[in-house]
Amino acid sequence: MSRAELLSPEGLRIDGRRPAELRKITSTTCVLSQADGSAYLEHGNTKVLAAVYGPREARHRALVLHDRAILNVELNVAPFSTGERRRRSKNDKRLLEMASFVKQTFEPVVIATLYPRSQIDIYLQVIQHDGGTLQACINATTMALIDAGIAMTDYVCACTAGWVEREAAIDLNYIEESSDTSEVTIAMLPKSSKITLTQMESRLHVDKLEEVFRLAGEGCKQMYEVMDKTIRDRAEDLARKMAV
Amino acid sequence: MRGHGTYIENEKVVSSVAGVVDRVNKLISVRPLHTRYTGEIGDVVVGRITEVAQKRWKVDVSARQDAILMLSSINLPGGVQRRKQESDELQMRSFFMEGDLVVAEVQAFFGDGAYSLHTRSLKYGKLRNGSFISVPPALVQRCKSHFHSLACGVDVILGLNGYIWVSAHVPQNLDEIDTELVYSNKNKEDITPRDRESIARVGNCIRALADEFIFINDTIISFAYEASLQYKLKDMNKKEIMHAIATEATTAVDNMKG
């Protein structure tokens, strides 16, 4: 994959987007009838399903905290989610690391002191993988937690950003990710603009850092709009139905 | 002043959940629409025993933690006022075993928010002769009584925690209840196929209402039951039919109110 193809002379990316443009995002909540809260999110072709169970009785007595809830995240990637079929074991280090990122991101945001001695389980399922899995997981988890009625101080919106050829770009897809571009994932609380997660894996020149971060912040704000709209629509729908 | 579902930041009251705003005088709270059961003292709940422990049972009531039913809070067979003996502690499984369904009332809260239940009235206790349905807790409203006897010969117990018990009608004369049989596991002998059909029908009506997120009380269940009589029992599992029944029931309730 020659690098020249990632950004056309007119400034369009491989899939025709402008650098500061997000992919098409569709989302919906309450997809699983068994879970207390659930959400399904699509960033273009990356599809993630999040299910939240809880707060509920903690299963392992030893881990119970007397004054707050414990957060438990499990991440599962379907074998058919990437281009080639790949079977990943549950203990794959990469998956465990991603799961722990999600957990760290939400621990300061969920008001766990309201639910002592209980457990909140978050199960993530990646159905299709086309770049930006961590950001999709975080966004889906936010929506699922809200759907479950769990108190949080703010939404958590995540966005990837990187330096593609000559420009900073957001929401990188699989091709952009796997070529030599640097990529950073940022999770942000939109109201206060505080960042709760930063994760970067490749090299990025310090001069370009500020631009990339700024663009990522913009991307997060855009995500927030989309997610908020879905949640509000759903809540209004429910409120209307229940006001019989 | 702020109530549940909110928190204070920079001297402003901010909502922490997605839901409906309740304003009572100066108390602002936000009620999430889709949440686990949060109860009040005096609530009637249906629960399933999950564990038998020292002098108490743990009961799953679809809340944030399992509720506790103490040995001292149940009626012991052989007379309502019988004193607790040591042998009772050793025989706890002869009263309630894991998996049993009970209807009980919330007596108090423990410090960490778990509920303490009691079954100290003869209308509470072990459930028999029917089947169990689970709906979102938000759909069951508080009303005077949660024990309903429908016209079709079916008894319904609407637990405020969303657990519902639909059973065959057992004529109960509270004075003559034989306290020995209160903890038996045997269903009554003569549940006819007619009864079973009615129970199944009522169960499906409740499920249809729950799917459409409509409030559940005895009036709307009766309307839904009548609306469902035109359909065959086994068709009642289909989405369009469930939707039709739910809509008819809601219209009937609106007509009644209007």
Next chain:
Amino acid sequence: MPSLISPAERDYILKGIDCNIRADGRQRPDYREVILETGVISQTSGSARIRLAGGTDVLVSVKADIGPVLVDPETGEGADKGQIICNVECAPSASQQFEGRGADELNNELTQMMTRFLSHNTTSLSTSSTSSTPASNSNGAGGINLIPKTEVQDLGDGNFDFEVLDDAEDTEVVEGREDMPICVTLNKIGARHIVDASPLEELCTEAKLVVAVNRSGELCGLQKGQDGGIEPSLLLEMIQFGKTLGQTLIKQLDAKIKAEADADMIKRQNGQPVVKLGFFAQ
């Protein structure tokens, strides 16, 4: 969903099944409503999503890969036949029991079973040495009762582009899909058997029988599960019943798939976009 059941409920369900009125009003051979949709995952050769009205959700996908093929050294057979590798996963988002390692046993059991059932069916493709790989993920409520080897898997090399539909090289439907078997799971409760058990009925099941049958009524596989026993006479009855039911199901599935394909074709001809609902379907 409860993993416990009270003796009173168990007795009620048992007697109900005995007189052919199940707890939700169905009769013993009745299935719940099935919603089926194909082509929900764009990166695979073929995929499908099946939902049962009670809340069981299964996602299936097929990928065609190039890979080595087992060739019988003596007769040289098999060089022109394909191979099917299966993988079943129960996602923890499906049920509490599946978190952590809880689902491993169930995964293994289902994977082995599906591999056995499908491997007899050699899909002979015109290009040699290809292996098709179905993998399914299930978000299930209270157990997977119907494991359809849905024909949608057989949209093997699916039709991506309308214009090249006639181009036999680019896209072709996997041959031999007519022989794909369908599985029917029967639960033995008391002295009777039922299909499509609800979660509570599953808890009362003494033994399970999975019968795989194909379009022509041939038995492709049999598997008994759980620790109860089945009397031989009841066993024969269940197999027979499973076979008839399986054939009916195949016909219904065929009809549904054809209807969907027809509807898609009409939409394409009218220039309307074919939008797959996927998880957005209610």
